[in-house]
Amino acid sequence: xxxxxxxxxxxxxxxxxxxxxxxxxxxxxxxxxxxxxxxxxxxxxxxxxxxxxxxxxxxxxxxxxxxxxxxxxxxxxxxxxxxxxxxxxxxxxxxxxxxxxxxxxxxxxxxxxxxxxxxxxxxxxxxxxxxxxxxxxxxxxxxxxxxxxxxxxxxxxxxx
Amino acid sequence: xxxxxxxxxxxxxxxxxxxxxxxxxxxxxxxxxxxxxxxxxxxxxxxxxxxxxxxxxxxxxxxxxxxxxxxxxxxxxxxxxxxxxxxxxxxxxxxxxxxxxxxxxxxxxxxxxxxxxxxxxxxxxxxxxxxxxxxxxxxxxxxxxxxxxxxxxxxxxxxxxxxxxxxxxxxxxxxxxxxxxxxxxxxxxxxxxxxxxxxxxxxxxxxxxxxxxxxxxxxxxxxxxxxxxxxxxxxxxxxxxxxxxxxxxxxxxxxxxxxxxxxxxxxxxxxxxxxxxxxxxxxxxxxxxxxxxxxxxxxxxxxxxxxxxxxxxxxxxxxxxxxxxxxxxxxxxxxxxxxxxxxxxxxxxxxxxxxxxxxxxxxxxxxxxxxxxxxxxxxxxxxxxxxxxxxxxxxxxxxxxxxxxxxxxxxxxxxxxxxxxxxxxxxxxxxxxxxx
Numbered sequence: 001x002x003x004x005x006x007x008x009x010x011x012x013x014x015x016x017x018x019x020x021x022x023x024x025x026x027x028x029x030x031x032x033x034x035x036x037x038x039x040x041x042x043x044x045x046x047x048x049x050x051x052x053x054x055x056x057x058x059x060x061x062x063x064x065x066x067x068x069x070x071x072x073x074x075x076x077x078x079x080x081x082x083x084x085x086x087x088x089x090x091x092x093x094x095x096x097x098x099x100x101x102x103x104x105x106x107x108x109x110x111x112x113x114x115x116x117x118x119x120x121x122x123x124x125x126x127x128x129x130x131x132x133x134x135x136x137x138x139x140x141x142x143x144x145x146x147x148x149x150x151x152x153x154x155x156x157x158x159x160x
Numbered sequence: 161x162x163x164x165x166x167x168x169x170x171x172x173x174x175x176x177x178x179x180x181x182x183x184x185x186x187x188x189x190x191x192x193x194x195x196x197x198x199x200x201x202x203x204x205x206x207x208x209x210x211x212x213x214x215x216x217x218x219x220x221x222x223x224x225x226x227x228x229x230x231x232x233x234x235x236x237x238x239x240x241x242x243x244x245x246x247x248x249x250x251x252x253x254x255x256x257x258x259x260x261x262x263x264x265x266x267x268x269x270x271x272x273x274x275x276x277x278x279x280x281x282x283x284x285x286x287x288x289x290x291x292x293x294x295x296x297x298x299x300x301x302x303x304x305x306x307x308x309x310x311x312x313x314x315x316x317x318x319x320x321x322x323x324x325x326x327x328x329x330x331x332x333x334x335x336x337x338x339x340x341x342x343x344x345x346x347x348x349x350x351x352x353x354x355x356x357x358x359x360x361x362x363x364x365x366x367x368x369x370x371x372x373x374x375x376x377x378x379x380x381x382x383x384x385x386x387x388x389x390x391x392x393x394x395x396x397x398x399x400x401x402x403x404x405x406x407x408x409x410x411x412x413x414x415x416x417x418x419x420x421x422x423x424x425x426x427x428x429x430x431x432x433x434x435x436x437x438x439x440x441x442x443x444x445x446x447x448x449x450x451x452x453x454x455x456x457x458x459x460x461x462x463x464x465x466x467x468x469x470x471x472x473x474x475x476x477x478x479x480x481x482x483x484x485x486x487x488x489x490x491x492x493x494x495x496x497x498x499x500x501x502x503x504x505x506x507x508x509x510x511x512x513x514x515x516x517x518x519x520x521x522x523x524x525x526x527x528x529x530x531x532x533x534x535x536x537x538x539x540x541x542x543x544x545x546x547x548x549x550x551x552x553x554x555x556x557x558x559x560x561x562x563x564x565x566x567x568x569x570x571x572x573x574x575x576x577x578x579x580x581x582x583x584x585x586x587x588x589x590x591x592x593x594x595x596x
Contacts, residue, residue: 012213012228037231039275045310090279094292101295102303121209 004050004106005033005140006043008057008092015058015065015116015129022056025137031144040095047096048104054143055109056136057092058116058129065117066128068135073109112136187570189555196556199548201574214534219245219503219525223329226521226536232275235268235316236514237536238329239390240521243510245331247405248523249501256494257333258390263343263487264319264329265389265512269480270312270353272515273435273473276578277364278305281470284572285367301363304356308477311353314346315484333498343488350488354481358453361474365457370569373464374553376546377429378437381513387445387479388438388513395441396431404511407520413537423545424537430545433517434577435472439463450479466550466576473515473578503529514539516578540579547577 005026009019023033034046047053059069071078078093092111099105114133117126125133190198210229214222226241227234239261246253253261278301279291288294295302318338321328328335379400383392394410395401402410413422425431443451443461454475463472507524517539524533550573558569 010228010231012210012225037228039232039271041275041279041306041309042313045306045313090275090291094290097292098295098302101292102299102306121213 001051002049003052003054003144004046005031005144006046006053006055007033007035008037008040008043008055010037012121012123014118014120014122014124015114015126016119017123018058018114018116018125018129018133019056021125021130022133022137022140025133026140029137029141031140038090040090040092041098043092043095044099044102044104047099047106047109050106052108053106053110054112054140055092056112056114056133056140058119059113060116060119061113063115064128065115065126066132067115068132069111069113069115071111071113073105073111078111112139187551187574189551189570191555191559194556194559196552199552199555201544201548201551211534211536214523214531217531219249219331219523219529219531222523222531222534223331224327227329229536229538232272233268233514233516233519235265235320235329236512236519237521239265239512240510240514240519240536241523242329242331243391243512244508244521244523245510245525246501247508247510248506248525249331249504249508250506251332251499251501253333253499256492257337257498259487259491260319260334260337260494261329262390263484263491264316266480266484266487267312267315267319269389269515270357270477270484271309271316272312273477273480274305274309274312274360276515277360277470277473277477278302278309280578281473281572281575282364284568284575285364285470304359308353308356308360311346311349312480314349318342318346330498332501333494333496335497337494337497340491340493343491347485347488350481350485354478354485357474357478357481361453361457361471361478364470364474365459367470369465369467370554370558371465372467372550372554372557374466374550376436376464377426377431378440379426379431379433379518379542380437380441381511381518382441382445385445387442387483389483390512391510394511394518396426397441400426404520405509407509407511407537408522408535411520411537411542413541422537422541424542425545430549431542432546433539433542434469435476435515435517436463436466436469437517438513439472439475446475446479447482450475450482453478467572469576469578503527507533516540517542540577543577543579547574547579550576 007019007023009016011017011020020035023035026033036042073096077097096105096109114129114136116129188200189196210226214225222241222245223238226237229237283290283294286294319328377396377398379394379396381388381392382395393401393403394407411424411426413424416423440462457471459471505525505527509522511518511520519539520537522535523531525531551570554569554573558566561569
C-alpha cells in the first residue's frame, strides 16, 4: 500500500513552519516526506497514485495554540473553516477538491492541522505547537511502522 | 447593483482580507460622483523583514534563505541573490554553469506562469469561481495544465535538488550538476509541454478582453541575443538604459501610509514590470516560431492591454519550453560544478526576471563574508503603484458596471499582475457603501 506524507508551510515563519519541522523529524527516521508552501497544485500532483495521504499543516481557527485538529477527508468538501487554515494562494481545501475532481484523491486522506500562535519572521515554534508536532510525528511513525528513537535492537547484534 | 451613480454620491469599495501568512493585503476605492477620489492597495507584509533577518548570516546561506521568501518563485530569489553576491566577490559565472541557471529558471517560468494562467487567472475569464469548478467542466484542460506545470517542476527538481525550494544552488554555481543523459531524459516531456503551451497560447488568445490599454512605462532587462531572464541592462520604453548597479540612482522606494510594501518609482513616476514589459521591450528577441504563435493569438509586437497579460504569459511559457529544449541540446557537462569563491568585504547588486518582473538584490558583506546589509526590491512593490493606477483608470471608465461585474473586473485588474500577495481566486471581498 502506498502511503504518502505531505508537510506544508514555511520554516522561516514561526508556527507556519510546523509542517517542515515535522518533515525534518520524519526524514531523520527514514520516511519520505513531500513538502510544499505556496503552490498547492503540487499537492494535487503528489496525491495521484497514493492509497493513503497524511497532510500536516499549521492552522489558525482561534483555538488555543497546540490544539490538534485531525480530520479524515470524507465524501464532501472540507468545511469552510478549512479554507482559512491554509496560508497559501491555492488553499488546502481547494487542492483536495481539485484532486477529487480529477480522480486523484487517495481513498484515505488525513489532515493533521496544528493550531499556531505566531506567524512572524523566525525559525522557532511556539512551545505548545512543538509539543503537538511531536505527537504528530509519533502518530505518523507508529502508523507507518517507524518506531522513531525506540531502541529495538543493537546494530552490532546483526553483524556476523 | 448597476445603479447609475448620482453626482456627489460617495461610493466606497472595500476589499478586505487578502489574508495569508506570507503576504496580506486589501483594496480600498472611494468614488465620489464620477470621480475616483482614492485608490489604495494595502500590502501588509513585504519581504523587508528578510533583509533584517539576513544580517549577520554567511553569504553562503543567502540563496537558500531568500528562496523561502516565495514558494512560487524561489529560483528568482536565488538567482538575483547569487548574482549580487558574485558581483561583490568579483566572481563571474559563465558558460555551461550560466546555461544551467537559465535552464533552472525556465523551469520556474513554466511552473509559475502555468499556475497563474490556469489556476488563478483563467477562471476570471471563463466565469468560474475557481479552478475546481473549471476542472469539473474541463478536466482535460486542467490535466494538461498540470502536466505542463509538472514539466517545469521536473526541471527544477533535477537542477535544484528537490521539488521545492531548490537546495542545489550556491554562490558560484551549483553543488552538483546534472549529467547530459539526465537532461536528455526530460526531452520528450518538454516536447509535450511545448505542444500544450502552444495550445494554451491559442486558447487564451481567444478569450474576451476588456478594452483597456494604458500608456505604461515598461521596465525590463534587455540583452542582445536572448530574451531576458538572468540578466542584462535595465531598459524602458522611455529611453532608460542603465546597468543593474545603477538601479538605486533611478529607482526609489518610498513609504506610504497605507502599505508596508515600499512603493517604487522611476524618477518619481509609476512603472510596470513583468511579462508585458518584457514582451514589449524584447519582442524582437523571441524566436520567429514563438513570434508566429503570438501573432496567431492576436498579439502584435506591442501589447498594452494588461488583461492580455494572460496571453503574454502563455507566450513566455512556450518560449521557456523552447529555450529549455535548446539549452538541453547544447549542454556540455561543466567541471567543476562551481567556480571558487573567497569571502571578502564588498558590495554588489544583481537583477533577474522573476515571472512577475525584475527582482533586484543588493548586499554588502564584511571580510568574513557575513551580510552587513541586504536590500531586496521585489516585483510586487514595483508594480504596486501601477496596480493602483490601473484600478483608478478602470473604475473611472466603468462606473456604470453592475456591482458583481465591477467586483470581477477589480479582481481581474489585480490578478493581471499576479502580485505576490494572496493571489487566490477568492481573495477579494468587495463592499460598496453608498453615502448620501
